[in-house]
Amino acid sequence: AQKITQTQPGMFVQEKEAVTLDCTYDTSDPSYGLFWYKQPSSGEMIFLIYQGSYDQQNATEGRYSLNFQKARKSANLVISASQLGDSAMYFCAMRELAQGGSEKLVFGKGTKLTVNP
Amino acid sequence: NAGVTQTPKFQVLKTGQSMTLQCAQDMNHNSMYWYRQDPGMGLRLIYYSASEGTTDKGEVPNGYNVSRLNKREFSLRLESAAPSQTSVYFCASRKQGALARHTQYFGPGTRLTVL
Numbered sequence: 330a331q332k333i334t335q336t337q338p339g340m341f342v343q344e345k346e347a348v349t350l351d352c353t354y355d356t357s358d359p360s361y362g363l364f365w366y367k368q369p370s371s372g373e374m375i376f377l378i379y380q381g382s383y384d385q386q387n388a389t390e391g392r393y394s395l396n397f398q399k400a401r402k403s404a405n406l407v408i409s410a411s412q413l414g415d416s417a418m419y420f421c422a423m424r425e426l427a428q429g430g431s432e433k434l435v436f437g438k439g440t441k442l443t444v445n446p
Numbered sequence: 447n448a449g450v451t452q453t454p455k456f457q458v459l460k461t462g463q464s465m466t467l468q469c470a471q472d473m474n475h476n477s478m479y480w481y482r483q484d485p486g487m488g489l490r491l492i493y494y495s496a497s498e499g500t501t502d503k504g505e506v507p508n509g510y511n512v513s514r515l516n517k518r519e520f521s522l523r524l525e526s527a528a529p530s531q532t533s534v535y536f537c538a539s540r541k542q543g544a545l546a547r548h549t550q551y552f553g554p555g556t557r558l559t560v561l
Contacts, residue, residue, distance in 0.1 A: 372557075
């Protein structure tokens with residue numbers, strides 16, 4: 330079973346509008362965290378935002394906010410006031426405990442966002 | 447401060463050839479990771495190293511070996527390349543510890559084609 334599900338292969342939004350990218354996750358671990366990364370056409374992976382399972386408030390980083398609904402196991406990314414430069418692939422990921430006290434990330438398949446002028 | 451660097455950026459191999467992908471980080475991070483990204487897929491973990499001197503298998507380790515040379519460097523080796531290993535390879539690192547953020551920082555990637 331997939332641990333991270335992104336159901337929107339592609340999304341379109343008009344410049345200056347807000348857009349929500351969906352992410353649902355599956356874990357039985359009470360301590361976990363959710364990330365969103367951006368991958369522009371140039372290929373690099375850019376960290377956007379992080380939400381820990383025990384965080385009381387939804388995470389925000391500038392125009393990015395994470396709509397965390399723990400009971401629903403969803404961690405949707407909201408981008409406000411979209412810009413042309415926001416056109417990219419967006420990946421949701423969840424951290425899991427790993428050997429040696431480390432952590433590893435499990436990624437969803439991504440959503441391709443296109444911002445139209 | 448270069449962050450995470452990877453060499454080479456591009457590589458073309460013939461089936462059966464071997465090569466090593468190099469990764470280095472200058473952020474004094476404890477943990478390092480190798481991922482692969484295939485079209486239409488997210489990143490999948492190949493191997494990771496929680497700290498210097500330790501390595502562990504991830505989700506897709508078959509056909510790969512790794513070496514944590516020191517705290518800075520983590521290499522990925524393909525002993526006998528196969529077309530199924532055509533992919534983009536990302537190295538990442540993370541600072542480990544109770545007060546450390548959980549964020550992994552990624553290198554620019556290596557685009558590998560196996561003919």
